Amino acid sequence: MKEGHNQIQTSKFGMVIDLDKCTGCGACMVACMSENNVPFREDESDKLLSITWMRVYQISNGKPYPDNEICYLPRPCMHCEGHAGHSPCVSVCPATATDYDSASGIVSQIYTRCFGCRYCMGACPYHARYFNWWDPVWPKGMEQYLSPNVSPRMRGIVEKCSFCFHRYQLARDKAYYEGRRTIKEEEYQSACTQACPAGAITFGDLLNPGHKVHQMVLPDLNHHGRPRNPHAFRLLERLGTNPKVYYLSGREWVRRAGDNYVQGEKQAEHH
Amino acid sequence: MDSALIPKGVKRCPTWQFLLWIGIVGAVLLWGVYAMLLCWIKGLNQTNMNDYYGFALWIWADLAVIALGGGAFFTGFLRYVVGKDELKNIINYAVLIGFICYSSALLILAIDVGQPLRSWYIFWHANVHSMLTEVAFCLSCYFGVLCIEYIPLVLENRQLDRVPFFHRLGHNMHEIMAIFAATGAFLSFFHQGSLGGVAGVMFGRPFAFREHLLVWPYTFFLFTWSAAACGPCFTLLITHITEAITGKRLVKDNVKDLLGKISGWMLGTYIIAKIIDTWYWAAVTAPSKGFTLMEFYSDNAFYGIWILVTEIVICGVLPAVILMIGPLRRNRPLFLSAIILACIGVCLNRWVMVLQIMAAPVMPFDNWALYLPSWQEVATTILPVAYGIILIMISYRYMPVFPQEQELNPVVE
Numbered sequence: 001m002k003e004g005h006n007q008i009q010t011s012k013f014g015m016v017i018d019l020d021k022c023t024g025c026g027a028c029m030v031a032c033m034s035e036n037n038v039p040f041r042e043d044e045s046d047k048l049l050s051i052t053w054m055r056v057y058q059i060s061n062g063k064p065y066p067d068n069e070i071c072y073l074p075r076p077c078m079h080c081e082g083h084a085g086h087s088p089c090v091s092v093c094p095a096t097a098t099d100y101d102s103a104s105g106i107v108s109q110i111y112t113r114c115f116g117c118r119y120c121m122g123a124c125p126y127h128a129r130y131f132n133w134w135d136p137v138w139p140k141g142m143e144q145y146l147s148p149n150v151s152p153r154m155r156g157i158v159e160k161c162s163f164c165f166h167r168y169q170l171a172r173d174k175a176y177y178e179g180r181r182t183i184k185e186e187e188y189q190s191a192c193t194q195a196c197p198a199g200a201i202t203f204g205d206l207l208n209p210g211h212k213v214h215q216m217v218l219p220d221l222n223h224h225g226r227p228r229n230p231h232a233f234r235l236l237e238r239l240g241t242n243p244k245v246y247y248l249s250g251r252e253w254v255r256r257a258g259d260n261y262v263q264g265e266k267q268a269e270h271h
Numbered sequence: 272m273d274s275a276l277i278p279k280g281v282k283r284c285p286t287w288q289f290l291l292w293i294g295i296v297g298a299v300l301l302w303g304v305y306a307m308l309l310c311w312i313k314g315l316n317q318t319n320m321n322d323y324y325g326f327a328l329w330i331w332a333d334l335a336v337i338a339l340g341g342g343a344f345f346t347g348f349l350r351y352v353v354g355k356d357e358l359k360n361i362i363n364y365a366v367l368i369g370f371i372c373y374s375s376a377l378l379i380l381a382i383d384v385g386q387p388l389r390s391w392y393i394f395w396h397a398n399v400h401s402m403l404t405e406v407a408f409c410l411s412c413y414f415g416v417l418c419i420e421y422i423p424l425v426l427e428n429r430q431l432d433r434v435p436f437f438h439r440l441g442h443n444m445h446e447i448m449a450i451f452a453a454t455g456a457f458l459s460f461f462h463q464g465s466l467g468g469v470a471g472v473m474f475g476r477p478f479a480f481r482e483h484l485l486v487w488p489y490t491f492f493l494f495t496w497s498a499a500a501c502g503p504c505f506t507l508l509i510t511h512i513t514e515a516i517t518g519k520r521l522v523k524d525n526v527k528d529l530l531g532k533i534s535g536w537m538l539g540t541y542i543i544a545k546i547i548d549t550w551y552w553a554a555v556t557a558p559s560k561g562f563t564l565m566e567f568y569s570d571n572a573f574y575g576i577w578i579l580v581t582e583i584v585i586c587g588v589l590p591a592v593i594l595m596i597g598p599l600r601r602n603r604p605l606f607l608s609a610i611i612l613a614c615i616g617v618c619l620n621r622w623v624m625v626l627q628i629m630a631a632p633v634m635p636f637d638n639w640a641l642y643l644p645s646w647q648e649v650a651t652t653i654l655p656v657a658y659g660i661i662l663i664m665i666s667y668r669y670m671p672v673f674p675q676e677q678e679l680n681p682v683v684e
Contacts, residue, residue, distance in 0.1 A: 048324075048640065057636055059636040088473065088475035092472065093401055094398055094407060096396045096397070096398040097396070113389075115384050115387075115389035115392050115393070116384045116385020117383075117384050117385075119325075122326050123475055123476065125633035126634065127322060127323065127637070129322070130322050131322060133320075156314060157386060236633060238559070238561055239474060239633075257635055258635070259561060259635065260561030260633075260635050262562070265561070
């Protein structure tokens with residue numbers, strides 16, 4: 001964040017998730033765990049203790065049958081920008097172990113610097129940050145399947161979705177070797193995006209008008225990237241976290257479920 | 272057996288009795304040490320914390336002991352900077368209690384972090400935007416100040432005082448104590464405040480977030496104010512408990528009355544500020560984030576509205592009124608009730624500002640999360656209490672902690 005203030009914004013990677021397409025299959029979660037060497041336990045039923053960088057929530061309109069409707073909401077790290085890079089977690093980390101990269105818009109987590117105070121977890125309203133309560137233990141032979149591009153994390157530190165940052169690094173390396181200064185849209189895609197069988201997740205540079213994510217949400221850069229697409233919304237927009245994950249839905253109740261409202265208050269007032 | 276170490280002119284219990292109690296409290300301490308080692312060796316999976324409760328019993332204990340230990344800096348400020356000379360008769364004990372509280376807080380923090388060996392990163396890779404960085408710097412510096420304030424008392428031990436170097440060192444340290452008291456007050460203002468800021472800056476948590484004055488949220492000022500108000504109450508409470516256990520009067524009533532009166536006025540003004548803060552938060556800040564006050568208090572009985580009423584009215588307004596009004600304050604049972612309520616109030620405030628923040632959901636489709644600490648968490652929280660009791664026992668037995676003890680309890684040979 002300290003360096004970020006002086007850097008020129010080149011990209012702002014973000015994600016658009018079409019909730020009307022999501023079937024809740026969980027392929028994004030599996031792909032994420034596999035890609036990022038996310039540790040797991042024998043019993044993963046306690047979701048307050050298991051690590052799921054990408055977690056799919058089930059939400060409901062709360063109406064009885066036959067008017068009941070449900071929706072699946074995948075929740076990665078929102079890579080909040082906050083105000084000028086002061087995202088909720090970055091601004092509180094006492095050891096600068098999490099940082100906002102103004103060049104990519106990605107909130108990083110420096111595993112070797114985190115000392116496990118968990119202040120960032122308390123500050124994140126999305127519960128996107130996870131603590132390694134145990135040492136990672138892989139079933140015999142599974143070490144062979146670990147990704148060599150992502151370092152496994154040790155006990156006692158916090159981890160979270162990195163927007164598959166290692167893929168960004170690989171794409172940049174490739175571009176460099178090929179004498180390019182920029183990477184193509186298809187060269188950097190997160191694992192969850194590629195795994196989604198319904199094509200509900202789209203990933204790219206929100207600042208680049210040529211990228212699909214930009215065209216889908218039409219971010220208003222004069223208002224902290226608020227979507228101009230009336231069907232797009234961000235989780236907890238009102239808090240000022242300025243996230244880079246957008247959701248799409250044609251259903252009004254789904255869009256309303258993305259934020260808190262005092263009774264009788266209209267959603268439009270805040271969009 | 273140890274009579275040569277006991278201050279002259281005072282009476283202490285027999286050595287066997289002293290050792291017996293040290294042994295009993297020591298057993299509790301060892302239980303805590305065992306739990307502490309389990310946490311260090313096996314990791315924080317020994318606790319019942321989880322990804323919703325990243326901050327839990329330990330952080331509450333930290334905040335609570337630091338608030339209760341605030342008696343040291345505020346009494347020191349009143350004695351050395353404001354010039355309330357009567358308080359010299361209780362300042363030693365305030366410093367000792369502060370020393371115990373702050374060393375306990377540091378110990379709990381060392382258990383609480385996931386990678387204790389990396390704790391120094393907070394200084395090396397300091398993030399100037401983080402309230403916790405400010406806490407770490409000021410807390411460490413202030414603990415150093417407390418050590419400096421405690422050392423002269425240790426050097427007053429009869430045998431140590433015989434050594435000319437220690438005698439002169441102790442004397443000279445007393446001479447410049449006003450500088451350390453002022454430094455301690457300055458540092459405490461910032462670390463007590465930044466502990467409040469820890470919660471107040473969390474703009475992703477509407478239950479915690481407060482509006483700011485410059486870079487500091489209102490909780491910054493409320494935490495400092497409440498520690499200055501309730502810290503001396505804790506000093507008075509422990510003094511009363513010590514008097515009850517020893518069966519002696521150790522501090523004259525006028526000293527207690529003065530400290531109680533100042534605490535009362537601090538508490539009274541604090542609680543007015545707290546009420547204004549709560550009203551503004553409930554009427555403006557929380558609704559701007561889409562929340563009503565009762566949403567924070569009506570999901571379950573544990574975090575019901577009773578907690579707010581208890582904190583502000585029963586443990587705030589009530590003790591403030593008792594301590595501010597002379598005749599009420601001079602009524603011993605009422606005085607004792609008031610200082611107990613004030614201590615409970617500040618602990619409850621810290622509980623709410625740690626645990627309830629974690630419990631209250633922010634995402635509309637999320638649920639309240641409740642938490643019960645594991646025995647390892649409880650044992651490691653009791654550990655500093657046992658350590659504190661032992662340090663008080665040793666200090667009281669071998670050092671002239673209470674300057675008025677001899678006068679109030681003449682020894683008949």
